[in-house]
Amino acid sequence: MTTPKRKRAKVPDARKYAALPMCAVTKAPYGASVPGYKLPSLANARLHWRAHAKLTSGQKHLGARMAFAMDVGSAARPIAFGIRLTRVGPRLLDEDNLASAFKHIRDGIAWACCVDDGPTGPITWRYEQRKGPYAIEARYEVRECLT
Numbered sequence: 001m002t003t004p005k006r007k008r009a010k011v012p013d014a015r016k017y018a019a020l021p022m023c024a025v026t027k028a029p030y031g032a033s034v035p036g037y038k039l040p041s042l043a044n045a046r047l048h049w050r051a052h053a054k055l056t057s058g059q060k061h062l063g064a065r066m067a068f069a070m071d072v073g074s075a076a077r078p079i080a081f082g083i084r085l086t087r088v089g090p091r092l093l094d095e096d097n098l099a100s101a102f103k104h105i106r107d108g109i110a111w112a113c114c115v116d117d118g119p120t121g122p123i124t125w126r127y128e129q130r131k132g133p134y135a136i137e138a139r140y141e142v143r144e145c146l147t
Helices: 014-018 049-070 095-101 103-113
Strands: 026-028 031-035 081-089 123-131 135-142
Touching: 026 049, 031 049, 049 103, 049 135, 081 103, 095 103, 095 123, 103 123, 103 135
Parallel strands: 081 123
Antiparallel strands: 026 031, 031 135, 081 135
């Protein structure tokens, strides 16, 4: 009797998201930005389930595209690193809505890095915001390991 083969984890393919016409992801030094993207806070949104699913799926794909633009999906990354997510908009959100607005972007980045995005994962997440024209930015930071 043979043992069943284990299913291999799906490795994200950058080519799949390179052709998505959602938004233009521009590469910045140690990061990526999406100018003109209005990041909605879904905490108080009253959307139909299909519209909500379409929006969250698009945000996850956008997060994956940002991760591929930052090259954090490569094997050369350190064991522990940080991602700083910045929302730019005319008004500031409170801390709860800021974290919930970035939830699906964060899921997409973690998926592209093939890691868990929970508190025990290798990525430290930081959220910031500032006033200006609509945009979102992600910045890759090397974290010092304490031994």
